[in-house]
Amino acid sequence: MKKFKSLMLLAAMFATSVSVSAQKVLLDEGFETDYVRASEEDTPFSRPVASGQGWTTVDTYAGETPQYKWTNYYNEKGTISGKHVAYCDGQMFSGADGAGPREEILLTPELDLDDTYQLSFDWKTSQVAFSAESLYDLQVRIVKNGDLANAETIFSIQNPEDLKESGVTNFVGWQTQSSKLDLSEWKGQKVKIAFVYKMLTTNSNSMALDNVLVKQFTPATTPVGKLNLTSYDYGKMYLGEKFYTKQFTLTNVGKKGLQITGVDMPDCVKMTLDPTTVNLDKNEAVNFQLSYTASLASPSSADVVLHTNGGDLSITLKATKEMLPDGMTEETFEAYFPPAGWNNSGWSATSTALEGDRSAVASVDMQDNYITTPRLDLTNGGKVIFEYYNDFTSEDGTTYQSNDIKVELSTDGGKTWTEKWIFPYQDVSKSNVKVTQTVDLGTGTDNSYVRWVNTGVTSNDGYVPECSNFYLDRILLPALYGQDGVPDTCKVVTPKDKATDIYPKDIKLEWTPALFAEGYNLYVGTAEGVYNVIDGQNVGNVLTYTIPTADYETTYYWKVVAYNTAGQATKSPEWRFTTQKDASVADYPYTEDFSGDNLPTGWTTEGESQYNREWSVNTVSGNPMPCLYATWLNNGEHISVSTQEFKLPANKTMAISFDWGDRHPTDLVADASGIEKKVNIEPNNGVEKLTFEIYADGAWKELSYMSTDWAKEKIYWIRESFDLAEYAGKTVKFRWTHYSYSGKDSGGALDNVVLEEKEGDKAIFNKSGWNAGKVNYNMATNSGDIFTLINKGANTLKVKSATFATGNFETSIKAGDEIAAGEGQKFNVQFNAKDAVSTVSDNLTVTFESGYTLSLPVEGTALASNVYYYSFEDNDLDHNWKKDFTMIDVDRAATSRFTYYGTECPESGGVFAFTIVYERPNHNGIAPISGDAVLMAGTPLSENITGDNWIISQKLKAGEGAQFDFWARNLESLQSVLPSAKHKVAVLVSETGNSSTDQFTEVLPLEEIPFLDRADWKHYVIDLSAYAGKDIYVAVRDYNATFALQAFYDDFTFTNFVPAEGSNIQGISAEDAQNAAVTVYSLNGSQLAKGTGMQTLDQLENGIYVVRMQTADGVKTMKVTVK
Incomplete structure (x- = not known):
């Protein structure tokens, strides 16, 4: 359903150059040649390109595809104007013979620019012209004296300034663009104009050119x-x-x-x-x-x-x-909503207005919505006149809106209602247009009311109702009851009656307007009916009053009495609120992680929002959780959250730090590095903004704001710290405010607020430690740069040393590294198993030149030489599972796509037996047994195909007590609703080969993998001791006879095995290395040695190396263990 965006008609007219009479035309080319495409079998491409004389081309492409160089393109229905255009194209897919980069040039005849001239032309191309994978350009160049090589480029569609200067202010793919270029610079010269189709990468799309005109004009010399x-x-x-x-x-x-x-x-x-x-x-x-x-x-x-x-x-x-009609009163919803004397249920005020700046609007709801007038006097009859706009467009042109809009009248004080008008929804001329409507109310009583009703709708059996948005304004009402008497009473807005935990500073009292009021008297006291704080103060015609300070843990009673020239309102209600207990802070450090269900004691939230939205504790979803969040707001609204008071010590420099983000927590990504920086858009991103302020010396001051690029794929939590030195000895508060500028924002978030003394030397690691997991004998694993050493102090830190107690760990942190205050340095840690054959625990200890130190616990498990372990992680320093296993895809079927939340599957939807799936940074779904990677079996996309996939080890020699163990699970669990079928698994052994499934014998017959709890896996342990002394291949078979969602495998471990002869697990043979050019690198990539033959390797000390050999068969790169 089309949504109503604005009630104002839009008009736009784009600029043309100042015209002169009898303008001389040097060139007018529409490319309307004599060629006609007589049938579908005929080519639409032809030459000459232009219909006029003197046009030429410079062709780079020499193949047989005519459109890969400038050509004339015929289209019976037209491309830009007429039936012909100049046209050039490039290959869209790799492998065709039109690949770029290359240029194709179309040249005009020589033009004698004897005056000031303007070039204009129309063009059309695809949006992919601006995509990195298919970048291409249309350029215009000025060619003097036939010198193409030094032609000056005066226009490029890849240059945004060129586009705007030419008149293209909003490019849309495959829509005609019109460009105009000033040629005054070349007055008095003879030139040719080159239109250049320029492929900037391999692939591209087509470009159409038409209506090339060079015409005399008078250029502007000033802004116009x-x-x-x-x-x-x-x-x-x-x-x-x-x-x-x-x-x-x-x-x-x-x-x-x-x-x-x-x-x-x-x-x-x-x-x-x-x-x-x-x-x-x-x-x-x-x-x-x-x-x-x-x-x-x-x-x-x-x-x-x-x-x-x-x-x-x-x-x-x-x-x-x-003038208003005699005896009538107008309501335009400008001052307050609902207006004085009106009652509302479900309608709202909107800035999309029929008159002024606001109108009333009713939208789709499951229950009836009402907006009701003040009490009317209809003893002498009356009518109501109003303006409306019913915003509705049928989705398919055949349906009507499901909601009704009615005007109803009550003459008995609201007890019963009679329909007086209903919107004629079948008359389409009444929708999407402003209409002034008059409804005769007839004769009633002096206790009459009129209301507008938007009827509720329900959705069932998959039916989604189509409903209108109804805008209401400019209401003319008949005589109001009591309009010559005393005013009506007010209603409370804030603090709500009987509210508690009110912060006792700057308490804002707010009330609704009273009908017929000219002003208000305010009463405040500390006992019911006793107004010993404010006794009848005349606050004028305002609706708010701020109490600067009040006592903690005290109940206050207050009321507002409206008045006019006829007297004061009678029976004005009394309200009350209770202030919070003293939660001010003087002892530090102070931390707040919002782990409670409600706002912390002393914190308050307030703002201006239609639905009274507030900052709240998020306990439902998001990362991290819990935290504080603000939800989305309507355009122009804002909500704030404020802390209690903090009494900062006079003799210390304090700092406040916190995590925040200008999105809802569910849209934020945890910053694993700890050093992400915000990149604000000035003055805001047009969608939302989050501000941070401090209250001191009686005023709020903004210290920072956040309003980042809304189009970015990942928005991180950002941790920021602020020096409070200038506020030493003062009492302060802090406030975060979320602003909406569009009604499309997603909220804001806050977490981990800390106030503490700012230290000179202070640093932290972004992680609490590292467990390298299992590593094969004499192999290694590197963490990658997942660690950050963050300087949280005031001084620059310079590393003196970074050490471990054992020889099994190393790090990329080096002596001399400097980290500025507030910055961080990423680094990695590497675990070298060597021959430890145990779990090795250690600490990375970083010592700075100032003497300050900090430590990071690390751990890794070094496996024995007769164990071969595969966790399927990306680790070039350990056995490579892709080389050490063979896969057989029996079904050879396209697989079901896998797009599970929080995972990455590079081969999703491909044809494979097994592939890798990563779940990172969190392990909340698949929950790998170790690391981030798991093995996923290919599940056929078609429900009619049986899935049958094998993964087979390299040839291994089984020893005494040989066993193979692994973990497996289905994607679905015991918690799944209507799950699909279960996968089956079998383990098989072959003593003869791995090229055919017929060579294998089952040692674990095919059985179902059971459904488990969400994060659980089944551990399979297979006894292979019967094969002791034999060379064998071990296979895991995944099978599903009927459609099943995915299954996963992890952590294959072969215990009591040694490599069989010919296995890829072996290192370099002496024969391979005898005459090879050999280069030796450390595992960190540093070159250690270079030479010829085994003598180069013989010089190496015990350890693990990466060796690159240049042999007659090509280059081989592998890891080598020297013992």
Whole structure:
């Protein structure tokens, strides 16, 4: 269903150059050649390219595909205009003979630019022209004296400034673009113009060119402003009403830099644009509206003059002012919602207005929504007049809206209601247009009410109802009951009656307007009916009052009495609130991780939002959880959360730090490095903003804000710290405020607030430790740069040493590394198993030159030489499972795509027996047994194909007590609803080979993998001691006869095995290395030795190395263990 976005009509007119009479035309080419494509079998491509004389091409492409160089393209239905265009194309897919990079050039005849001329042309291409995989360009070059090599490029579609200067302000793929280029620079010269189709990478798409025109013109020498409208008539309007014009568009059709230097307009006219911000490039435009408020003193016609640095622009405004009909009162929803005396259930105020700045609106709901007038006096009859806009468009053009809009009347004080009008939804002319409606109410009583009803709708059996948004404004009501008497009473807004935990500073009291009120008297006290704090203070015609300070843990009673010239309201209600206990902080450090269910004691939340939204503790979802969050808001709304008071010590420098993000926690990604920095958009991203402020010396001061790129794929939690030295000895508070600028934001988030003394030397690691897991004998594993050493102190830290107690660990941190305050250094740790054959525990100890130290616990398990372990991680320092296993895809079927949340599957949907799936950074779904990677069996996409997949080890020699163990699970679990079939698994052994499944014998017959709890796996242990002394291949078979969701395998371990002769697990043979050119590297990539033959390897000390050999058969790179 199309949503209603604006009630104002839009108009836009783009610039054209200043015209002169009898303009000389040097070139006018529409490419309408004589070629006609007589049938579908005929090619649409032909040469010559142009219909005029003198056009030439410079062809780079020499193949047989005609459109891979400039050609004429015929299309009976037209491409740009007429039936012909100039056309050039490139290959879309790798392997074709039109691959780039290359250029194809189309040259005009020589042109004698004896005056100032303008080049204009139309073009059309795909959005993929701007994609890295298919980057290509349309360029325009000026060629003098036939020198193509030194031709000057004056236009490129890859240059945004060129596009804008030429008049293309909004590129849309496959839509005709019109560009105009000033050729005045070459006045007096003879030139050719080159249109260059330039492929910047291998692949590209087509470019169409048409309507090339070189015409005499007078170029602008200054900025020149042009308005799409120069007058506007507001029509009839009542005194007090505010109307807006249609949208005006100011476009700079001259030189760059159009500015508005001033605006002349009467006081009754306002401009939606800040003119001081206007500085338009050539062809750039800005939109604005002008409002007019009718009053007895406002002129019925006036001129608005925009003074620019390119001349004055005038707009003539007119309005026809009228008095309200006698005895009627108008409501326009401008001042307060719901207005004084009105009652509301389900309607809301919106800035999408029929009149002024706000209207009432009702949207789809499951229950009826009502908005009800004040009490009316219909003893002499009456009518109601209102303006509405019913926003509804049928999704397929055949349906009507499911909701009804009614006007109902009650003459018995609201007990019973009678329908007086219903929106004629079958009359499509009444939707999507402003309508003024009159409803005769007849004669009633002085206890009558009128209400507008938006009926509720329900959805069932998969049916989704189509509903309208109904906008209501400019309501003219008959006589209001009591309009000559005392005012009505007020209602409380905030603090809510009987509210508790109110912060006792700057307490904002707010109440609703009272019908017929001219002003208000305020009463506040500490006992019921006793007003010893404020006793009847006249606050005027305002709806708020702020109490600067109050006592902790005290109940206050208050009321507001409205008054007018007839007297005071009677029976004004009394409300009460209780202040919170003293939660001020003087002892540090202070930490808050929001682990409770409610806001921490002393914290408060407030703001301006339609649904009274507040900051709350998130205990449902997100990372991390719990934390504090603000949910989405409507455009223009904001909500804040404030801390209690902090009494900062006078003799210490304090700092506050916290994690925050300008999104809802579910949309934020945890920063594993700990050093991500925010990149704000100035002044905001147009969607939302989060601010951080401090309250000191009686005023709030913004210390920071966050408003990041909304289009970024990953938005991180950002940790920031702020020095509070200038606030030493003061009492302060802190506040975070979430602002919405679009109604499309997703909220804000806050966590881990810490106030502590700022130390000179302080550092932390981003992780609490590292477990390298299992590593094969004499192999290694490297963490990668997952660690960060973060400087949390005030001083720069310089590393003196980074050490371990054992010889099994090493790190990339080096002596001399410097880390500035507030910055961090990423690093890695490596575990070298060597021959430890045990679990090795150690500590990385970093010592800085200042003497400051910190430690990181590390651990790894070194396996025995007769154990071969595969965890399927990406680890070049250990056995390579892809080389050490063979896979047989028996079914050879396309597999079901795997897009499970939080996982990556590079081969998803491909044809394979087994592939790798990564779950990172969290292990909440598949939950790998170790690391991030698991093995996934290929599940056929078709339900009619049996899945049958094998993974087979290299040839191994079984020893005494040989066994093979692994883990397996289905994707689905005991918690799944209506699960699919279970996978089956078998383990098989072959003594003869691994090229065919027929060579294998089952040692674990085919059995179902059971459904388990969500994160559980089944551990399979297979006794292979019967094969002791034999060379064998071990296979795991995954099988599903009927469709089943995916199954996973992890941690294959072969115990009491040695490599069989010919296995890939072996190192370099002497025969291979005898005459080879050998280069030896450490596991960290440093070159250690270079030479020829085994003598180079013989010189190495015991350890693990990466060796690169250049042999007659090619280059071999492998890990070598020297013992």
